Amino acid sequence: MTDSGSWVSLFSGGKDSSWALYRALEEGLNVSHLLTVHPGEDSYMYHVPETRLAGLAAESIGIPLVDVEPDDLDAGDVDDVGAQGDREIEPLEAALVELQSDLDGGLAGVIAGAVESEFQTSRIQEMCDRLEIDLFAPLWQRDPLELGREMLAAGFEIRIIQVAARGLDESWLGRTLDADALTELVELNDEYGVHVLGEGGEFETFVTDGPHMDRPIELEYETVWEGTRGHIRVTDARLGEATE
Known part of the structure; x- marks a missing residue:
């Protein structure tokens, strides 16, 4: 992983994203922002319930939070699960592109809390590849x-x-x-x-x-x-x- 640039932690306030953030901080990664996507009532990619609490968590942690509020991320109106997952990654990628241009030293990578979900992790990895940044996923394939x-x-x-x-x-x-x-x-x-x-x-x-x-x-x-x-x-x- 690169030693320069800032890291953005995908963050819902749930245990997995919180643990990934904690491990990143323990590893000494320069985490400049947390990023929360607020999906609709259902989502294949993101934690759904009570994501508004992420703001309080970010305040307690002391790292600025970026809220991503796409117009429509409801899973119910797309028949193909893969297409829904691809569409759900788009607002996240757009937010990271915007951050990338604003950060001193650029964006080094993204922190994610996936454990076993190939559906989520493959899409996040593909996004990171497109943005030419690293992915830190410390929970991946752990017991x-x-x-x-x-x-x-x-x-x-x-x-x-x-x-x-x-x-x-x-x-x-x-x-x-x-x-x-x-x-x-x-x-x-x-x-x-x-x-x-x-x-x-x-x-x-x-x-x-x-x-x-x-x-x-x-x-x-x-x-x-x-x-x-x-x-x-x-x-x-x-x-x-x-x-x-």
């Missing part, structure tokens, strides 16, 4: 359980904000992803095939505190359950007192 344990050992506080898989009921909404939850997810993986880190869309998360954050995020929310899936609806979010 999900090992990654989860590393996140917890580092002090990440992870909240589950959406579930959509057999075996995950309403009681998981708002639950902290801790060691006990990881153990249960391993059991659900054995029984139903639930991905331990939810990479198949089984669940989504938000990081409310971590070693890369100066202040924790406090949430008030209500749960919305739709029979077989559900999410939390955040009614208030704020930064708490600075951690020691």
Whole structure:
């Protein structure tokens, strides 16, 4: 990887993008910006729920956030999944091109939190190739359980904000992803095939505190359950007192 230029971290506030950012900072990469794409109600490429909370997370982390708000990224109006994924990468690439021209020293690369999704990673890699920049993907092809344990050992506080898989009921909404939850997810993986880190869309998360954050995020929310899936609806979010 290049030693010059700035890095942009693709960031939703969820555990995977947060861990990728944390690892990049630990590696000493010059992360100048976080970038959040706010998709529609459904997306093949991006984390969907509560992406507006990324702004609070960025404030706590202390890195400027770029919001990308394409006019239409809903997956429902495109029949071909591949075509939808290709279209969804376009606003991200446009935002990076704009950043690339503004950054002193240019854009060195992009940081992404993909674990096993070839669909996402191949498109991000192709985009990086077109822009002639590097891709830093520290979670790629890692063991999900090992990654989860590393996140917890580092002090990440992870909240589950959406579930959509057999075996995950309403009681998981708002639950902290801790060691006990990881153990249960391993059991659900054995029984139903639930991905331990939810990479198949089984669940989504938000990081409310971590070693890369100066202040924790406090949430008030209500749960919305739709029979077989559900999410939390955040009614208030704020930064708490600075951690020691």
